[in-house]
Amino acid sequence: MSADAAGRGMRAAVIHRYGGPEEFRTVAMPEPVAGPGQVLIDVTLAGINYADLHCRTGEYERYPLPAVLGADVVGRRRGDGRRVAALLRSGGGYAQVARAEAAHTVEVPDGVDDGQALALLEQGATAYGALTLAGRLRPGETVAVTSAAGGVGHLAVQLARELGAGRVIALASTPAKREFVRALGADRTLDPGGPELAGRLAELSAPGGVDVFVDLVGGGVLRAGLDALAPFGRLLSVGARGGAEENFSVDELADRSAGLVGFWLQHVLADRVLFAGIAERLFRLAADGRLVARIDRTVPLSGVAAAHRALAGRETMGKVLVDVHQEDRAG
Ligand SMILES: NC(=O)c1ccc[n+]([C@@H]2O[C@H](COP(=O)([O-])OP(=O)(O)OC[C@H]3O[C@@H](n4cnc5c(N)ncnc54)[C@H](OP(=O)(O)O)[C@@H]3O)[C@@H](O)[C@H]2O)c1
Structure with missing residues (x-):
């Protein structure tokens, strides 16, 4: 019917x-x-x-x-x-x-079609809010993104570039996904599976370490992100897949001068002006061809x-x- x-x-x-x-x-x-x-x-x-x-x-x-x-x-x-x-x-x-x-x-402005608008709103606002509001990303900093080929992740890679990140490291589980995120502007890619994730992250972010780690996975990946952080780095907890969660002590954060920051899109939505402003920015970037879902x-x-x-x-x-x-x- x-x-x-x-x-x-x-x-x-x-x-x-x-x-x-x-x-x-x-x-x-x-x-x-x-x-x-x-x-x-x-x-x-x-x-x-x-x-x-x-x-x-x-x-x-x-x-x-x-x-x-x-x-x-x-x-x-x-x-x-x-x-x-x-x-x-x-x-x-x-x-x-x-x-x-x-x-x-x-x-939705005329220059953005329905599919793009939809793909950008929830996941783009999450990526943008995480990088800017929680991550306080500054130009030149090194960003790492987990699940980088996913709905939030592939927008976070592009937005990190757009916001002036110096280096973008993208974590994705297959060669095809890693090729995809390289084409979006990731400088380095990494398979999140396998041993020594923190060590491999540290190598790719040398000499300084990761300034902003956008985590959409949780568990051991979040822990690896903490271990690879630069001094004054921000570890962003944006999503979890339901596995075992990591707990960090205040000492572990203090030892690295690191910040563990949560992000929930609800707090953007609760502020009508903030939400509308982020949506407008995302749609403008899409209309200009600078952000493609x-x-x-x-x-x-x-x-x-x-x-x-x-x-x-x-x-x-x-x-x-x-x-x-x-x-x-x-x-
Ligand atoms: N905080 C917020 O306000 C907010 C808002 C929106 C979304 N989120 C969160 O952001 C994350 C991404 O959301 P999304 O909708 O864009 O999903 P998505 O990233 O497109 O989800 C699919 C991808 O997740 C990755 N993944 C990692 N571990 C996985 C597992 N155990 N099982 C299945 N997939 C796994 C896979 O990429 P690989 O194979 O490359 O690992 C997979 O291709 C989710 O955790 C979601 O809850 C949070």
Whole structure:
């Protein structure tokens, strides 16, 4: 069923219980209703983020079931028909109509297409916020980025360059990913697997060490980042994959004059002016061709399960999109 003429029904990818990717069902359901301060968006594309995998298993945000997951969309705002992108902090993205906070919605300029806008907003704002607000990156500094071929990572590599990093070291697990991030401007690449990660990082960042370590993985990789930090370096904890977490003592940080800084995009979103300013900067860079999001694949609503498997299986490079109307066109 497509959204009916009266605009009351839509299709969505829904989970009825927490679990594996097999829990997704594509169903017809009523459209959401916008409350005060909210807008409805006729979605063209929805994004898939790594955190969605944790939401699906119930390890992260637990939404009331049945639940529509998905944290970012692009489409047309109901009422004025303007092209907008939005971040959804309560899910609802994998659907033909999404409800968004007006404060978490930004207009998309003409020079940026829907796919680019969507790929840039959640993951680009994360990369930009981490590097600038948490990392306080200064021109000439050495930056290392983990999961560098991923949705956040491949934008962080480009933004580090744009912000004047002296050297960018990109960690990615396969030769194809490392070739991809080299083409984006990484000076050095590194396989995060294998022994002596800290030593290999130290070699690549010699003689000074890493000034800003953007960590999207956690665990042993975060520890290696600390060990390779330059004096006054900043270790940014931006993401984790659910493995064992590292604990650092104050002494370990003090011994290196190092900073351990967390970053959560929610704190950017809580400041409407900050969020809008970052989105504008990202869109301007994209319109000028200085920042390019790679779209790994675009799947239909019925392909969300396969896309989750691909992300978990480390198969993707860049952003994964959902064309929420693809099935309708096909059928
Ligand atoms: N703090 C915030 O506000 C915020 C906002 C957005 C995202 N994040 C976090 O940023 C990270 C990146 O998010 P994303 O959506 O851009 O995902 P992503 O990086 O595109 O995720 C896929 C990649 O993660 C890497 N990876 C490392 N360890 C993995 C593992 N154990 N299992 C599967 N993949 C693994 C793989 O790259 P390799 O094979 O090259 O290792 C894989 O290709 C996530 O941890 C996410 O939660 C945080």
